[in-house]
Amino acid sequence: xxxxxxxxxxxxxxxxxxxxxxxxxxxxxxxxxxxxxxxxxxxxxxxxxxxxxxxxxxxxxxxxxxxxxxxxxxxxxxxxxxxxxxxxxxxxxxxxxxxxxxxxxxxxxxxxxxxxxxxxxxxxxxxxxxxxxxxxxxxxxxxxxxxxxxxxxxxxxxxxxxxxxxxxxxxxxxxxxxxxxxxxxxxxxxxxxxxxxxxxxxxxxxxxxxxxxx
Amino acid sequence: xxxxxxxxxxxxxxxxxxxxxxxxxxxxxxxxxxxxxxxxxxxxxxxxxxxxxxxxxxxxxxxxxxxxxxxxxxxxxxxxxxxxxxxxxxxxxxxxxxxxxxxxxxxxxxxxxxxxxxxxxxxxxxxxxxxxxxxxxxxxxxxxxxxxxxxxxxxxxxxxxxxxxxxxxxxxxxxxxxxxxxxxxxxxxxxxxxxxxxxxxxxxxxxxxxxxxx
Numbered sequence: 440x441x442x443x444x445x446x447x448x449x450x451x452x453x454x455x456x457x458x459x460x461x462x463x464x465x466x467x468x469x470x471x472x473x474x475x476x477x478x479x480x481x482x483x484x485x486x487x488x489x490x491x492x493x494x495x496x497x498x499x500x501x502x503x504x505x506x507x508x509x510x511x512x513x514x515x516x517x518x519x520x521x522x523x524x525x526x527x528x529x530x531x532x533x534x535x536x537x538x539x540x541x542x543x544x545x546x547x548x549x550x551x552x553x554x555x556x557x558x559x560x561x562x563x564x565x566x567x568x569x570x571x572x573x574x575x576x577x578x579x580x581x582x583x584x585x586x587x588x589x590x591x592x593x594x595x596x597x598x599x600x601x602x603x604x605x606x607x608x609x610x611x612x613x614x615x616x617x618x619x620x621x622x623x624x625x626x627x628x629x630x631x632x633x634x635x636x637x638x639x640x641x642x643x644x645x646x647x648x649x650x651x652x653x
Numbered sequence: 654x655x656x657x658x659x660x661x662x663x664x665x666x667x668x669x670x671x672x673x674x675x676x677x678x679x680x681x682x683x684x685x686x687x688x689x690x691x692x693x694x695x696x697x698x699x700x701x702x703x704x705x706x707x708x709x710x711x712x713x714x715x716x717x718x719x720x721x722x723x724x725x726x727x728x729x730x731x732x733x734x735x736x737x738x739x740x741x742x743x744x745x746x747x748x749x750x751x752x753x754x755x756x757x758x759x760x761x762x763x764x765x766x767x768x769x770x771x772x773x774x775x776x777x778x779x780x781x782x783x784x785x786x787x788x789x790x791x792x793x794x795x796x797x798x799x800x801x802x803x804x805x806x807x808x809x810x811x812x813x814x815x816x817x818x819x820x821x822x823x824x825x826x827x828x829x830x831x832x833x834x835x836x837x838x839x840x841x842x843x844x845x846x847x848x849x850x851x852x853x854x855x856x857x858x859x860x861x862x863x864x865x866x867x
Contacts, residue, residue: 503735509725513722521717620823620835623837624838
């Protein structure tokens with residue numbers, strides 16, 4: 440009976456985290472659509488749906504003391520519970536960063552934030568970030584270590600694209616300072632989103648192995 | 654005997670967090686000195702001392718499962734342990750942000766990152782952030798709720814200064830795009846540092862009251 444309750448609560452915890460990772464992935468995909476297609480509706484959807492990620496995080500934080508006191512988990516169950524605190528924080532933050540991206544789109548609408556000259560590099564940045572987001576959601580569902588390790592390569596691609604974007608901005612950017620700042624901050628938001636996603640994967644690998652860090 | 658071990662471990666946990674908060678405060682103060690006085694030595698010190706914050710965070714993460722399994726804390730002791738996970742994460746991140754500031758100084762040295770025109774607003778931003786850092790360290794030591802609540806006002810000052818900085822940058826900034834991006838990113842780093850500091854204070858108040866959120 441007690442054991443049954445235990446499993447149920449831990450399953451609920453992992454279920455919420457899996458939901459959060461899917462929502463965070465949808466958020467950054469829609470923010471990128473909003474950005475590249477100048478799509479106001481997509482941007483507004485990202486902003487309005489963020490409350491759901493916040494609520495899930497609060498659910499995780501309410502569940503954790505309950506699980507610890509009632510079940511006194513040890514070993515891998517304890518690791519799962521401690522992991523959940525950090526993972527929920529990372530996933531909520533990923534949602535916030537998607538909102539930051541969407542808000543830049545809304546602030547400049549109907550003017551496009553990404554001029555033709557920056558479309559290629561922003562395409563790489565948004566594409567690599569979307570792949571990271573999807574793989575993170577998959578790692579959370581499958582706890583597959585190889586998936587988690589591959590994320591490092593996608594993250595390198597994000598960092599390289601961000602560096603290329605910054606080089607472009609400081610080498611005779613013709614669209615003015617405001618445009619350059621928008622794109623520099625966007626680069627930073629994507630980089631941070633990807634970092635948090637890699638953190639999530641790292642935590643999941645820690646959960647599985649107890650030792651390996653990416 | 655068991656109870657004695659319990660107190661000792663929890664004291665060690667709070668001791669590490671107090672040390673981390675002092676180190677994070679020193680880091681942002683030195684980064685600001687480096688920035689405003691074009692002080693290469695101060696910037697290098699920030700970068701090299703960051704490993705200490707990282708090590709403290711690992712110590713906290715190693716202590717926590719130990720405390721949970723051996724002591725099975727409840728009520729306020731359990732809140733302290735859960736709080737410590739998040740607070741250690743915030744404090745480590747504050748150190749990282751101070752490093753980001755220091756690295757911009759090192760990248761441009763011996764050229765000053767802050768031109769005369771932006772000195773006033775950067776003075777407000779760095780001053781308010783330093784006050785927040787010191788108060789956060791104090792709140793961690795005293796767990797005084799009023800100190801924690803006052804932090805919100807300092808944080809408003811940081812946000813206002815950052816908004817003023819951005820307005821200045823987009824209104825005919827004469828120092829070029831690279832300078833504008835440096836300052837926009839610096840503004841963002843200070844804002845995030847302050848946000849994390851306020852998070853720390855919020856967690857400490859949660860620790861004391863179990864309910865009140867700032």
